[in-house]
Amino acid sequence: MTATVLHVDGLGKAFRTYRSEWSRVLSWFGGKPDILKEQWVLRNIGFRVAPGEAIGLVGQNGAGKSTLLKLITGTLRPTAGRVDVHGRIAAILELGMGMNPEFTGRQNVYNVAGLMGFTRDRIDTLMPEIKDFAEIGDYFDQPLRIYSSGMQMRVAFSVATAVKPDILIVDEALSVGDAYFQHKSFDRIREFREHGTTLLIVSHDRSAIQTLCDRAILLERGAQIKDGTPEEVMDLYNALLAERQEQTVEVRRHDTGRTQTVSGTLEAVVQDIGLFNGRDEPVEFVNVGDPVTLRIRVRIDRSLPRLVLGYMIKDRLGQTMFGTNTFHTEQILEDLEAGSVVTYTAAFHANLGPGSYSIATALVSSDTHLINNYEWRDLALMFTVSNHDKPYFIGTAWVPPSIRIER
């Protein structure tokens, strides 16, 4: 049998509501608890992790990921089952916990490291390295309140990872700080891993899970529904997301935390929108440069004299990558009857850099949506571009060069 650093067995967590809090108190003294409601947020979770393994934890918001992490770190106690941890856990969940803005970086390091259970001598030995890693120079001996948030996070990360843990838990929120420090932190994480640290990563990001992890676990409504390779787990996860999108309302919050807004007179509405690959299958993940078709079905609810469809491809930050409409392409429709349906198909090559993109649609009567805005729909569709077969590149556009070198 191989060694195990983390063994989760039949783990369950329920938040209990008692008929009266006094009955809860009595139950500590052996009384019979009078439980009104038991809400299970996690049920029957079980897995083993070997030293040096990297596990990705995936699931929608509210699937129970944070609860599972809290059970593993030990801040929450399980209602059922158990967690066996062999070794020290470091969690980069809440950087900056226990820091006081009035104290200097150095004093805060003493406090935070103390909270992590280190002795004064140990912290003294670690201090030079923590200071070097944070690279904030003289600020280290100045009060935290004059730090930028990036500097605070540098100090916090340096303390949290000052000693190689046996298990490192990383939340995706790690992507704070500047690019330089991000790289530095990931290098440190990678270095830990080479020296046998087990990694537990929570992320929604497919590429992060696929590049960093050996295995992934999918949680859905408190249940562990898949434990397998990152590839298959992410596929199932995306299928679940797609299923959920079927039952959406007009204004909703996206997974990304952005809110979708739909505005307009709704005389014409986008009934259906989808992105299809060369084999006419709906896709959510697109390889760089692949031909795709955007299909938009528009339902006309009231007779309209003129109809123009516009769409925009936006990146994660909402910057428009490309946008056009049927006014500019001279494909204006006229005299539409109520109840009719129009299908637009736009075929193009996904010449975009890897990343997440959204499509916004506009149904108008002319060039702009300022006159006769029938429907404007942000985040009508989301898709992800990833690079499977092209040479590595950065940026949001795919501008393939042919490079000639002479010497």
Added chain:
Amino acid sequence: MWSMLRSTWAFRYFIVSSIKTEFMSRFIRSRIGGIWMIINPLVQVCIYALILSSLLSARLPELADQTYGYAIYLTAGILCWSLFSDVVTRCLTIFIENGNILKKMVFPKICLPLITTGTALVNNGLLLLAIIAVFAVLGHGVSPSILLLPVLTALTLALALGFGIVLGILNVFIRDIGQVIPLVLQIGFWFTPVVYVPSVLPDGLRAMLFLNPLYPLVSAYHEVLVFGRTPDLSALTGTALLAFGLMAAGMFMFRRAGAEMVDVL
């Protein structure tokens, strides 16, 4: 129990540094810093000594022979009461106030009341020093019986921690406790002979004073600091038993409730 002690020992540095931090954060941006820690109790004692002694001493026959008798009586009582009420009040909200850290970091929760204890002890020690200094200047020395004061302090602390931990845990689940206890403490203050001598009470009420576990303690403080006599330690047995019982109950509840505490924070 063993493992709790062991893990607390492992966090000893954290406890000590947190106590230091607590004082430092209070004075960090003031020019004279830690000196405020001494000025506050000094001024407090001076007020009692210089103002109250001339206003009120005549009304307390037992102390009529000393100019500062009432002032000493009052400060001695306050020394005991403030330690008790400080620790109880702070323990009451200690788990709620630190909810965020408890939810996110793993460390022995028992550190929190220990930090409070340390802070309260330092404050109390400074107040005691101020009392001794001010009254030495005014010509009232201390007697050897003051050597018993650490015992009394320890007992006050034990009683306060017992109450504090039990109530602090209950307060996490039943938040009304946090509202009720400050009121109860106020009533308790007037039901404890701190600003008055027991003999001024009507007989019926005076008999009820024996229900107050703090009464024998405050009286012992008076014996030591005011009259310079050795207090009758056997009178403290009941209080000691109660303190011990409450501490045991507190520890027991702490172990039982620990698992659920974070759930509701």
